[in-house]
Amino acid sequence: MVNEEFEKCIQQMKDKDRLGLQSVYEAYNGYIYAILLSYVGRHEDAEDLTVDFFIHLWSKAGSYRPGSGHKAWITRMARNLAVDFLRKNRREIPAEEPAEQTGTPAQTVPSAEDTAVEKLGFSDLIQTLSEEEKRIVTMKIRGELTFKEISSILEMPMGTVSWKYQEAAKKLRRAQG
Amino acid sequence: MTDHEFEKRWNEMIDEQAPELWDRIEMRLAMEAGQEQSADLKQQAVVPKQAEEGEKTGFFRRLKGFFFGGSSLRTAASLTCLAVIVTAIGGGLSGMGGSAAAKGVLSSPAMEAADYDSMVSAKEAAVENGAMAGGDEVWSAETSASQTSGTGEAAGQVPEQAERKLIRNVSISAETMDFDSLIEKIKTQTSQAGGYIESSSIDGNRYGGSIYSRRSANLTLRIPSDQTDAFLKTLEGESNIINQSENLTDVTLQYVDMESHIKALRTEEEQLLKLMEQAESTDDLIQIQSQLTNVRYQIESWQSQLNTYDNLVDYDTVELYVQEVKQESLTGEPTVWERIRSGLADNTAALLNGIGNLLIWLITMIPVFAVIFAVIFAIIGLMRKVRGRRRNK
Structure with a gap:
């Protein structure tokens, strides 16, 4: 969806036309769900939050400033929802910096990873990524955000974001078909 | 795997895992629209x-x-x-x-x-x-x-x-020339009406810089609903009210809601008690017991909220700000003569105040002047000496 389409949808939402929301939902349901899932971990929570997100979007349509990148806007909104959720549920907010700690053992031991990874398929490989890496890759590929936008949303230096993305991409490219 | 492939696969993965949520969203939208409507009503x-x-x-x-x-x-x-x-x-x-x-x-x-x-x-x-x-x-x-x-x-x-359950909030700003007796009167009036003072804070006289602040008090009073009007009337007579605002909140719906909630829970409690009498095994008994505890806990918590509402409804909240003044603000339209008089008085006061300030300034600056003059005299003296020596040469 390009900015103009999104603005049209927003206008529809402001006029209380659900079609606008539905178009946004069809375009971004998967994206928002993936981002939220990377934060909360549980599928049920992510589903609830995705519903919350679209309700939130519906009520906050008026606060959208046309012209700015809408993808960054909705990503930020999703991120804030997720952080709020984690705060309310008194769970630890996954640190947005040290990826090593949240990663699977395969990551912490690169040599083992190198040997094991060769035989794995794409979907298996995804499991070796940390939630944070998944988040960044999703934002970059699906959200088509720039590293700058991602670094501002995640409040993380741009270099770190770019590095993490490259690392994750490197792992995934090894997939066998 | 090329970058393009990798991106494609990632997008596929996201699409695969995406759940179908539109029905739920629509339901929520409908619910919220309903709530808005009822709120409007x-x-x-x-x-x-x-x-x-x-x-x-x-x-x-x-x-x-x-x-x-x-x-x-x-x-x-x-x-x-x-x-x-x-x-x-x-x-x-x-x-x-x-x-x-x-x-x-x-x-x-x-x-x-x-x-x-x-x-x-x-x-x-x-x-x-x-x-x-x-x-x-x-x-x-x-x-x-x-x-x-x-x-x-x-x-x-x-x-x-x-x-109807109405919560009434009145907030009043008043000024008085006789601060102590007004506060005293407010206190006695409040207790006479059967109310109480929820909070009070009184600021005393103080002199800060050139600003002299007079005494003021912030009082939060709780007056029984049927007494409030009488109380306000007395207050009107005792002081000069410069601002009064009222706010009514209707909590009838919430109140009725809570009551029916409690009613339902009480029925459940009764049923549980009946069940308990019929219970045969200890396991059943323990289960019923724990459910009963839960229900009773809920009843308690609803009841306490209800009591809070009761208190808010039965006792109106009066927020009172009283300030001491030299002269009460004029309440009616002033006549020409009054305006001349007050203008003259104001200007005279301002002039006197200015003269006073000037005098104060002059006097308080004496040490500074002393130092400045001392330095000037010292310099002049030195210069004279230097000149004298030159002439002598």
Whole structure:
């Protein structure tokens, strides 16, 4: 969806036309769900939050400033929802910096990873990524955000974001078909 | 795997895992739209009341003050007359003497809006007179009432008018020349009315820089609802009120909600107790027991909320800010002479104040002047000496 389409949808939402929301939902349901899932971990929570997100979007349509990148806007909104959720549920907010700690053992031991990874398929490989890496890759590929936008949303230096993305991409490219 | 492939696979993965949520979203949207609507209705029910409340402080308040102190029957009768007037004006009906009383009485919803706390007595009168009124008249009177004030609609929605739960907040700024005695009077008045002081803070005299702040007090009083008007009237007499605002919150719906919640829980409790009597195994007993504890806990928590509401409804909150002044602000339009006099007085005071400040400045600056002059004299002296030496040479 390009900015103009999104603005049209927003206008529809402001006029209380659900079609606008539905178009946004069809375009971004998967994206928002993936981002939220990377934060909360549980599928049920992510589903609830995705519903919350679209309700939130519906009520906050008026606060959208046309012209700015809408993808960054909705990503930020999703991120804030997720952080709020984690705060309310008194769970630890996954640190947005040290990826090593949240990663699977395969990551912490690169040599083992190198040997094991060769035989794995794409979907298996995804499991070796940390939630944070998944988040960044999703934002970059699906959200088509720039590293700058991602670094501002995640409040993380741009270099770190770019590095993490490259690392994750490197792992995934090894997939066998 | 190329970058392109990798991106494609990632997107596929996201699409695969995405759940179907639109139905849920639509449901929530519908729910929220419903809530908004009911909130709108609630506001409709409350707003006209508040609008009329404003009037009450003016015309109706004075009228009520006029009749104040009479027996409840007299109050009801006078309110009836009032309502007759309102009905006649609004409906454009040629009020016939005989049925007028019935009409007036039955337009009580309109009247209620104007003066809710006399509602109980008005209702009593309505019951008395209503028995005499014919069916048709009842209907026409009600119609005219709703035409009259627009509150008829709201009144129709909630039948038990007299049981409305209203939280009343009054906030007042007042000034006085006799600070101590006013505070003292407020305290005695509050306890006489059966209320209490929730919080109070009094700032004493202080002199900060060139600003002299006089004493002021912030009081939060809780006065029994039926006493508030009398209390406010006394306060009006004792001090000069510069600002007064009122706020009514209608919690009837929440209140009724809570009550029915508690009722349901009580039924559950009873059933559990019955079950407990029939229980055969210890396991069952323990389970029922724990459920019972849970239910009782819930009842307690609802009840405590209900009690909070009760307190808020039974006791009006009066926030009072009292300031001590040298001269009370003028309340009426000043005459030319008064304006000349106050202008002259102000300017004279300002002039005297200025002269005083200048004197203070001169005197307080003496040490500084001393140092400056000392330095200047020292320099002049030195220069003279130097010149003298040169001449000597």
